Amino acid sequence: MDQAIGRKRWAIAEGYIPGWSHGPAPELESHETCCILNAGDAPAQVRITVYFEDREPAGPYRVEVPPRRTLHLRFNELRDPEPIPKETPYASVIESDVPIVVQHTRLDSRQAENALMSTIAYPCE
Amino acid sequence: MDQAIGRKRWAIAEGYIPGWSHGPAPELESHETCCILNAGDAPAQVRITVYFEDREPAGPYRVEVPPRRTLHLRFNELRDPEPIPKETPYASVIESDVPIVVQHTRLDSRQAENALMSTIAYPCE
Amino acid sequence: MDQAIGRKRWAIAEGYIPGWSHGPAPELESHETCCILNAGDAPAQVRITVYFEDREPAGPYRVEVPPRRTLHLRFNELRDPEPIPKETPYASVIESDVPIVVQHTRLDSRQAENALMSTIAYPCE
Amino acid sequence: MDQAIGRKRWAIAEGYIPGWSHGPAPELESHETCCILNAGDAPAQVRITVYFEDREPAGPYRVEVPPRRTLHLRFNELRDPEPIPKETPYASVIESDVPIVVQHTRLDSRQAENALMSTIAYPCE
Numbered sequence: 001m002d003q004a005i006g007r008k009r010w011a012i013a014e015g016y017i018p019g020w021s022h023g024p025a026p027e028l029e030s031h032e033t034c035c036i037l038n039a040g041d042a043p044a045q046v047r048i049t050v051y052f053e054d055r056e057p058a059g060p061y062r063v064e065v066p067p068r069r070t071l072h073l074r075f076n077e078l079r080d081p082e083p084i085p086k087e088t089p090y091a092s093v094i095e096s097d098v099p100i101v102v103q104h105t106r107l108d109s110r111q112a113e114n115a116l117m118s119t120i121a122y123p124c125e
Numbered sequence: 126m127d128q129a130i131g132r133k134r135w136a137i138a139e140g141y142i143p144g145w146s147h148g149p150a151p152e153l154e155s156h157e158t159c160c161i162l163n164a165g166d167a168p169a170q171v172r173i174t175v176y177f178e179d180r181e182p183a184g185p186y187r188v189e190v191p192p193r194r195t196l197h198l199r200f201n202e203l204r205d206p207e208p209i210p211k212e213t214p215y216a217s218v219i220e221s222d223v224p225i226v227v228q229h230t231r232l233d234s235r236q237a238e239n240a241l242m243s244t245i246a247y248p249c250e
Numbered sequence: 251m252d253q254a255i256g257r258k259r260w261a262i263a264e265g266y267i268p269g270w271s272h273g274p275a276p277e278l279e280s281h282e283t284c285c286i287l288n289a290g291d292a293p294a295q296v297r298i299t300v301y302f303e304d305r306e307p308a309g310p311y312r313v314e315v316p317p318r319r320t321l322h323l324r325f326n327e328l329r330d331p332e333p334i335p336k337e338t339p340y341a342s343v344i345e346s347d348v349p350i351v352v353q354h355t356r357l358d359s360r361q362a363e364n365a366l367m368s369t370i371a372y373p374c375e
Numbered sequence: 376m377d378q379a380i381g382r383k384r385w386a387i388a389e390g391y392i393p394g395w396s397h398g399p400a401p402e403l404e405s406h407e408t409c410c411i412l413n414a415g416d417a418p419a420q421v422r423i424t425v426y427f428e429d430r431e432p433a434g435p436y437r438v439e440v441p442p443r444r445t446l447h448l449r450f451n452e453l454r455d456p457e458p459i460p461k462e463t464p465y466a467s468v469i470e471s472d473v474p475i476v477v478q479h480t481r482l483d484s485r486q487a488e489n490a491l492m493s494t495i496a497y498p499c500e
Contacts, residue, residue: 027462035388057193072428144277240366341445372381
């Protein structure tokens with residue numbers, strides 16, 4: 001049974017990579033993650049566009065998520081076509097050629113103890 | 126391709142600006158943010174109405190989000206027509222003339238280490 | 251213009267009132283909140299049913315949210331027909347005679363620094 | 376009145392069991408929870424499939440949620456057919472024969488103070 005579930009376009013209005021960290025890396029390095037689930041039987045070709053407050057969007061960033069796999073992509077590690085600057089508000093749109101599910105998580109360890117947040121992304125029609 | 130995505134009306138039932146902070150401002154000042162993404166090609170005229178427990182609503186607060194931009198608006202910084210009081214439960218409705226995506230985030234640094242929460246807002250029909 | 255928005259039935263699958271607290275009460279007392287927004291012009295008669303892992307549901311708990319008001323209801327403070335026990339997993343269904351919007355938040359101050367979480371509730375069809 | 380509410384299939388794209396903990400167990404042991412509400416009058420037969428980044432999915436894990444009950448299931452405690460490894464990104468799909476509501480929560484106590492996150496899961500069509 002093909003388990004392809006979700007939507008082909010998602011949006012995350014919040015985005016911010018904290019500027020510094022406490023604790024051992026990489027586990028407790030401040031980071032922001034785009035968690036993608038491809039539960040179907042075909043690979044997902046994913047394009048991410050990143051929006052800012054004061055300049056044109058960056059991207060698309062391209063990743064492939066194999067069938068029946070998840071990918072927890074750290075925005076911090078995106079390099080091509082350009083890194084996402086720290087301490088800068090951004091937002092993102094995630095598009096795929098097959099249905100996927102997207103969740104957004106941040107770990108902020110700027111102070112001695114870490115803080116977490118997570119939310120389902122917005123599933124576009 | 127016009128990427129206008131989202132809805133024209135959103136609601137956030139939670140709202141509370143903590144009364145004090147630890148750590149360097151503005152990054153670690155306690156705050157509450159309304160993150161707005163306008164992925165389309167037309168500017169978004171946004172109106173925010175703020176609801177309280179024991180008085181008539183405040184607003185509308187008006188902001189413009191340019192095309193292909195995000196705005197991470199701190200409720201703490203709203204001034205016109207009136208500031209939102211600290212340590213007071215509130216809720217908000219965000220309306221736009223074009224589709225947008227809205228997410229709600231709070232950073233609470235009242236104690237020595239900060240705490241975070243975030244959720245997608247409610248996309249109204 | 252009547253701004254009645256949302257749904258008449260919502261569900262929150264998570265619920266847990268921490269057993270102890272650090273920091274000044276009531277701001278930093280561990281608590282769990284059901285944030286309700288009634289943006290419409292009629293009062294909302296709200297009924298909350300609380301589900302447990304090992305007994306029949308409690309309630310209904312009844313509250314009224316006036317027109318154009320929010321209510322940030324602490325589950326800890328519910329008394330009638332019975333208090334909700336601490337340190338006990340629960341879930342809740344929130345029903346209203348007019349459309350409302352519901353969000354769920356927990357502040358956990360069991361350790362020296364507080365932790366926060368929040369999510370939109372599930373809007374039932 | 377039968378209160379069966381929710382959906383028969385849900386997805387959680389985020390999943391990660393922290394590798395260590397501070398504070399008294401089990402309350403403050405790092406854990407990840409799948410909160411399930413079965414508000415209906417029939418028992419829910421639930422199947423959970425867990426997806427990874429680099430291997431085929433695990434499961435199904437099977438649990439029953441009785442009528443009018445909630446279950447706050449810790450992913451850490453799943454054993455059959457295999458435990459979920461710590462410090463490993465995963466995602467999950469939750470399927471039921473009757474409608475349920477699903478929410479995802481993590482308590483991370485790797486540092487001295489705990490951090491929390493929670494979100495409604497994605498309700499599949």
